[in-house]
Amino acid sequence: MDTLQTLLLAFIGIVIVNNLVLTKFLGICPYLGVSGRIDMAFGMGCAVTFVVTLAGTLTWIIDHTFLIPYSLEVMRYLCFIMVIAGAVQLVEMYVRKFFPPLYESFGIFLPLITTNCAILGLCLFLNLWEIDSLIHAVVLSIGAGVGFTLAICIMAGIRENLELADVPEVMQGAPITLVTAGLLTLAFMGFAGMI
Amino acid sequence: MAEQRLQKTFTAGLWQNNPVLRLLLGMCPVLAVTAALKPALTMGLSVIFVLTCSNVVVSLMKHLLKPHLRILMFTLTISTFVTIADLYLRAFQPEMSAALGPYIPLIIVNCIIIGRAEACASKSPLMVSLVDALGMGAGFTLTLCALAAVRELLSTGKLFEITVMPSWFMPWAAMGMPVGAFVTLGLMLAGVNLITRKT
Numbered sequence A: 001m002d003t004l005q006t007l008l009l010a011f012i013g014i015v016i017v018n019n020l021v022l023t024k025f026l027g028i029c030p031y032l033g034v035s036g037r038i039d040m041a042f043g044m045g046c047a048v049t050f051v052v053t054l055a056g057t058l059t060w061i062i063d064h065t066f067l068i069p070y071s072l073e074v075m076r077y078l079c080f081i082m083v084i085a086g087a088v089q090l091v092e093m094y095v096r097k098f099f100p101p102l103y104e105s106f107g108i109f110l111p112l113i114t115t116n117c118a119i120l121g122l123c124l125f126l127n128l129w130e131i132d133s134l135i136h137a138v139v140l141s142i143g144a145g146v147g148f149t150l151a152i153c154i155m156a157g158i159r160e161n162l163e164l165a166d167v168p169e170v171m172q173g174a175p176i177t178l179v180t181a182g183l184l185t186l187a188f189m190g191f192a193g194m195i
Numbered sequence B: 001m002a003e004q005r006l007q008k009t010f011t012a013g014l015w016q017n018n019p020v021l022r023l024l025l026g027m028c029p030v031l032a033v034t035a036a037l038k039p040a041l042t043m044g045l046s047v048i049f050v051l052t053c054s055n056v057v058v059s060l061m062k063h064l065l066k067p068h069l070r071i072l073m074f075t076l077t078i079s080t081f082v083t084i085a086d087l088y089l090r091a092f093q094p095e096m097s098a099a100l101g102p103y104i105p106l107i108i109v110n111c112i113i114i115g116r117a118e119a120c121a122s123k124s125p126l127m128v129s130l131v132d133a134l135g136m137g138a139g140f141t142l143t144l145c146a147l148a149a150v151r152e153l154l155s156t157g158k159l160f161e162i163t164v165m166p167s168w169f170m171p172w173a174a175m176g177m178p179v180g181a182f183v184t185l186g187l188m189l190a191g192v193n194l195i196t197r198k199t
Helices: A004-017 A020-024 A028-033 A038-067 A073-098 A100-109 A111-115 A117-128 A134-162 A174-191 B002-016 B027-032 B037-060 B067-092 B094-103 B105-109 B111-121 B126-156 B178-198
Strands: none
Touching: A004 A134, A004 A174, A020 A117, A020 A134, A020 A174, A028 A111, A028 A134, A028 A174, A028 B027, A038 A073, A038 A100, A038 A111, A038 A117, A038 A134, A073 A100, A073 A111, A073 A117, A073 B067, A073 B105, A100 A111, A111 B067, A117 A134, A117 B094, A117 B105, A134 A174, A174 B178, B002 B126, B027 B094, B027 B105, B027 B126, B027 B178, B037 B067, B037 B094, B037 B105, B037 B111, B037 B126, B067 B094, B067 B105, B067 B111, B094 B105, B105 B111, B111 B126, B126 B178
């Protein structure tokens, strides 16, 4: 069933067509908060990609080996959030040890990855879309992370240039960012129906 | 005196510290469920329930919390109540539960709830946390409904699925799509900026 083609289509689908940020509104907080500078946005994207890959894979395995066979679906949300919190803790320790300057510049945003809806959202979507093979789940998890990085980097690029523009006073800050994001989703709607 | 303070806490959540319009918290559900009024209202009420329960519980156990484990305890408390809300909706409002899909479980990672647990409930007495949760929840729900009303009216000409616009009204489909959510909220925030700048 898992031919290379279905996996490739699934990957492109989740990166571009069903981009979690732009079509499902997941991970909007860091998208609007961190995306001021392109290098920080890229670092954030990498951290999220790592966490989402780990969390997506682990929650899929837990879901299919423990929760579904023993009908413990009630515990699903509790388990998922524990796995995500653990994965974020791991990333935090790793970054603090090996990239201290990056750790300093992230500040509060690194632990806040735990509450990034894109990660929990993907874990829930894997369950909702009834993904039944491990490799498919892994591909979708990586794709979700790449899609998030793509969206946040595009946004950061636009916002760096927006600083040079003459924005009306009442629109400065969050309002203009939201309108920009809206125009960006309009552009990404062009990909709808591609797959 | 105490009553006055509680009242002030409540109204702060409605406007002065409105979670969406002022603090920009919990944007995901704001954008995702506001295509129509009914899901928006359901979402708002679920958030009020979860926020109130978690604020009360966190306020009761604030003396037992260890600093490094506190976020974990908050999320575990919250996910317990979200599971309750989710099961309730699935049992009694099946079509609403299907329409909201993963956005109900996503209340767990809604920054408003963790934010209030951290900023208010873990420091304040029980009554203040309770009133604060109700005020914040009401502010969130009102904002959600205002946004949803604008979007549903412009995208379908209906409110609560009842047609209110005259027959010549041309539905504006883009308002029901993601772009409508972003642009409407952006303009709403600009409006709030305009009002607060003058006063």
